Structures are given as C-alpha cells and as structure tokens.
Amino acid sequence: MRPTGQKDQYRAVIPAEEVVPAWDLMYLIEAMDNRGNGRIYPDLNRETPYLVVHLAR
Numbered sequence: 001m002r003p004t005g006q007k008d009q010y011r012a013v014i015p016a017e018e019v020v021p022a023w024d025l026m027y028l029i030e031a032m033d034n035r036g037n038g039r040i041y042p043d044l045n046r047e048t049p050y051l052v053v054h055l056a057r
Contacts, residue, residue: 001029025053 001010012029019025028050032038042049 001031019055021055021057024055026050027053 001012003009004011014025014027029041030038031041040049042051
C-alpha cells in the first residue's frame with residue numbers, strides 16, 4: 001500500500017496475473033507499525049475476516 005497524498009488514504013493494486021478469473025477475489029488488509037504491532041481489516045472478532053469482490057464474467 002502506498003499513501004495517496006490525502007490524509008489517512010492509501011492505495012493498493014493487485015496485479016491482474018494474481019487474479020484467477022474463474023473465482024471471485026477475496027482479500028484482507030494487514031497493517032503493521034515499526035514496533036511490530038498489527039491490525040487486520042476486517043476484524044475477525046467482529047465479522048468475516050475477508051472482503052469479496054465479485055468478478056464480472
């Protein structure tokens with residue numbers, strides 16, 4: 001992920017060759033600071049621990 005230049009906004013790109021067209025795309029975001037503290041979004045203690053992008057076929 002890279003900062004967009006706007007406050008608290010980042011952008012990430014998943015390379016097309018990593019996406020299998022036969023399946024929908026599932027992803028999560030893991031962020032860690034310099035001290036090794038981390039978070040995962042979505043929070044697995046509150047909801048399904050991944051997001052799904054339904055691909056147009």
